[in-house]
């Protein structure tokens with residue numbers, strides 16, 4: 704028996720779910736989990752189905768070949784995955800709290816994917832990565848070396864066969880070209896509750912504004928800084944007694960939680976793009 708996941712979105716019309724479930728029955732498959740969302744405002748249906756096939760001989764390529772005619776008939780965008788776990792390249796700078804949380808969940812088997820290596824523009828987090836038995840690759844990234852650094856990153860994505868790049872407080876802005884080459888495959892944790900307080904120092908902005916909650920936002924990376932489709936957000940209560948240092952300390956918890964959830968949901972194929980937003984079948 705093999706396990707697969709199908710996600711799709713298409714223009715709303717009658718017969719979509721019937722077509723999908725009939726296809727699965729005809730191929731000896733059994734549905735384990737099914738979720739769908741009708742976005743009436745945009746006239747699109749979003750669907751995720753996890754299913755098993757009794758036969759070990761059926762693979763993703765076979766299912767794609769067989770499902771393509773159905774997808775064309777309904778103008779579907781779809782994805783099909785087998786049990787192979789998503790391979791992750793984690794990028795960091797100096798702050799280690801998000802990496803630490805990802806490493807713990809990976810070792811505990813609750814991250815939903817495999818961390819393949821850690822890449823950084825600083826040496827600070829090499830001990831944490833190597834203590835977890837992972838390769839640590841130092842790629843300096845300054846204004847003069849940005850292009851070379853990004854070329855090296857693309858090589859590392861190939862070298863480690865990474866499906867996903869996670870910016871776990873990686874403090875360099877990715878170029879438009881790199882964002883295009885890795886579109887939909889880069890998740891960033893922004894250390895504020897977007898759309899508030901963009902940029903590199905949101906906690907000082909939060910302090911100056913006198914907020915009562917601080918938060919974090921995990922989103923797909925696009926060329927527009929901090930504007931990508933949001934996957935998950937977390938907020939925590941604060942008050943007037945929290946200075947920027949204290950706000951930063953509380954924020955670390957929100958960042959680690961929001962990022963780890965977003966990474967797990969992406970790895971479990973629970974996140975579908977919907978315009979500049981997402982549908983998340985948690």
Ligand SMILES: Nc1nc2c(c(=O)[nH]1)N[C@@H](CN(C=O)c1ccc(C(=O)N[C@@H](CCC(=O)O)C(=O)O)cc1)CN2
Pocket residue numbers: 870873874875876877878882891892893894902903924925926927928929930931
């Ligand atoms: N194309 C994108 N790249 C990145 C994004 C993004 O949304 N789109 N998010 C950032 C992370 N980030 C906020 O979440 C962020 C990181 C860095 C900066 C910034 O201004 N960096 C300065 C250098 C700062 C330093 O060296 O410490 C810069 O790049 O000139 C703003 C926001 C990750 N990349």
